[in-house]
Amino acid sequence: MHKSGFVNILGKPNVGKSTLMNALLGEKLSIITPKAQTTRHRILGIANDDDYQIVFSDTPGIIKPGYKLQEHMMSFVYSALEDADLFILMTEPDNDFTDEKTLTKLKNTSIPVMLLINKIDLTTMEKVIAKSEQWKRDFPSFMVLPVSALNNFNLDKVMDKILEVIPENPPYFPKDELTDRPLRFFVAEIVREKILLNYQKEIPYSVEVSVEEYREEEKLVRIRCVIYVARNSQKGILIGHKGSALKKIGTQARKDIEEFIGKQVFIELHVKVSKNWRDDEMQLGRFGYR
CATH class of the missing domain: 3.40.50.300 (P-loop containing nucleotide triphosphate hydrolases)
Incomplete structure (x- = not known):
């Protein structure tokens, strides 16, 4: 059974x-x-x-x-x-x-x-x-x-x-699957988690993370993420003095991503302004909110 x-x-x-x-x-x-x-x-x-x-x-x-x-x-x-x-x-x-x-x-x-x-x-x-x-x-x-x-x-x-x-049924998914989401989704979520943990006030609720590149090589995985913010002022806060805040996020995220995928990771983080994306249906659709 x-x-x-x-x-x-x-x-x-x-x-x-x-x-x-x-x-x-x-x-x-x-x-x-x-x-x-x-x-x-x-x-x-x-x-x-x-x-x-x-x-x-x-x-x-x-x-x-x-x-x-x-x-x-x-x-x-x-x-x-x-x-x-x-x-x-x-x-x-x-x-x-x-x-x-x-x-x-x-x-x-x-x-x-x-x-x-x-x-x-x-x-x-x-x-x-x-x-x-x-x-x-x-x-x-x-x-x-x-x-x-x-x-x-x-x-x-x-x-x-x-x-x-739960009823008697055959499996709905292959037995070796843990989720229906791709690796890219979890990479973006890990980066967003580090932002949530390191910033206060409106910043955590004004960011969205997009994985623009995920390339597996023989010994490591190269990842490039863009962090979108709603306003120009948030971009400076997120990056920090001489990029120190963004570098901290990248270091913390890299460690968790390496543990998650079991491989060495090289990660680049960039910050872009996407004005009022939280109220823009086209941008929300691009971020997977459909």
Whole structure:
């Protein structure tokens, strides 16, 4: 008997969706930072074993869109609400999930819903118990489970529940595949992660990374990325004094990319201004937001 199924992970920004998927896969596919809206795309991660294949979908955090980029991000979320074998809604003990559109959809769906109360290591057991009881009372059809994705607490129970729910099916993807995304996508995401971690205020939310060249040679991989910013003033901040800030980003990204692809990397980073790209449908389409 072989089981295969699609599991879509939903929740507000910074609730631990990417941490959960990476932990269940045993691989870092989704970038993780303390900043909200780190995940912009819907990313598939595939867990394979002899008798099962679980296709996880990590989605952007649910927000009220403020510009066209965020509208596209939310379209990825709502498409993830349309079809799956299991929905995982991630919440926190100290923050209520209040998106009525999502809650109504999940309450009325015939698809099983697992509600995970994450980050229980950051609060009291009394709060966790109270929040669990509240969710069970308000949504009796949900499977409610307290977890700590960061510390792998109760994730074995999460996997057991997933395997109970997903149907008997042949694999949807080849068994040696970990994701549906190409290497170039993850290279761009690693560079963007370093920007998110090293800059404050509007810079992290105003950049997009495009891999213009990815060339494999015998002993190394040559990569050229362009970092697009929305305004001229952001370009200078990103580059830094005599290029020092950009060089730091490149060094940090190179190390992670080498670990990810298992090969020596030479990376060039360039910065260009693409005015107001976050509200420009043509530019958003070029960056893969369709």
